[in-house]
Amino acid sequence: EMNVVESGGRVVKPGESLTLSCKGSGFTFDDYMMNWVRKTPEKGLEWVASISSGHIQIHFAPSVKGRFSIYRDDGQNSVFLQMRSLRGDDTAIYYCVRVRSSGGSRYYMDVWGPGTTVTVS
Amino acid sequence: DIQLTQSPPFLSASVGDTITITCQTNFHISNYLNWYHVKPGKAPRLLIYDAFHVEEGVSSRFGGSESGTHFTLTITSLQPEDTGTYYCQEYDNVAHLTFGAGTKVDVK
Numbered sequence: 669e670m671n672v673v674e675s676g677g678r679v680v681k682p683g684e685s686l687t688l689s690c691k692g693s694g695f696t697f698d699d700y701m702m703n704w705v706r707k708t709p710e711k712g713l714e715w716v717a718s719i720s721s722g723h724i725q726i727h728f729a730p731s732v733k734g735r736f737s738i739y740r741d742d743g744q745n746s747v748f749l750q751m752r753s754l755r756g757d758d759t760a761i762y763y764c765v766r767v768r769s770s771g772g773s774r775y776y777m778d779v780w781g782p783g784t785t786v787t788v789s
Numbered sequence: 790d791i792q793l794t795q796s797p798p799f800l801s802a803s804v805g806d807t808i809t810i811t812c813q814t815n816f817h818i819s820n821y822l823n824w825y826h827v828k829p830g831k832a833p834r835l836l837i838y839d840a841f842h843v844e845e846g847v848s849s850r851f852g853g854s855e856s857g858t859h860f861t862l863t864i865t866s867l868q869p870e871d872t873g874t875y876y877c878q879e880y881d882n883v884a885h886l887t888f889g890a891g892t893k894v895d896v897k
Binding site for chain 2: 703705707712713714715718725727729763770773774775776777778780781782783
């Protein structure tokens, strides 16, 4: 069975840093782009960051660019989200998500983790 | 940037009903649009990809369509487990993706 599981969420103070981890299993991890997506009651779902297979492309949402980093360790089937200068509006459930392509520039997110909660307060 | 206008924001319907949720884009994006369902306390689940392809394992009661910049998610024979929030999502390009604001569905 294919799945991903996040860890590392906790309560932090504004301005602090935190790194989230995600471990995949049941699929060839290094073949896939991986995303982080977060959910809040106010904004719903919000894409945060992406890292392609082979680390070729890395992208961030404007709201986190310059504060967050993403990297992967394919040997450990893992992807990480390093968050710095955390703010109250970063409070959310963070999901690690596998990205599948149906060809060309068509992408969709098909395997979601259960999420890990980050509270900045 | 691509903007997604999702409607209605809230919908209440009865078991057995057919409901429709729409997502309007401000640019033509071909069929680069997906739909997800978020049940309370659960992770999102992919329902429809590329506008009308039903993800493996998803009930055939779910269907998607596209007409220009107008996308539709239709759920037939509504069931209690269909409660939750539905989101459309597009990939402008691999560098950026956008979700709609969501449609909260309450099944009575």
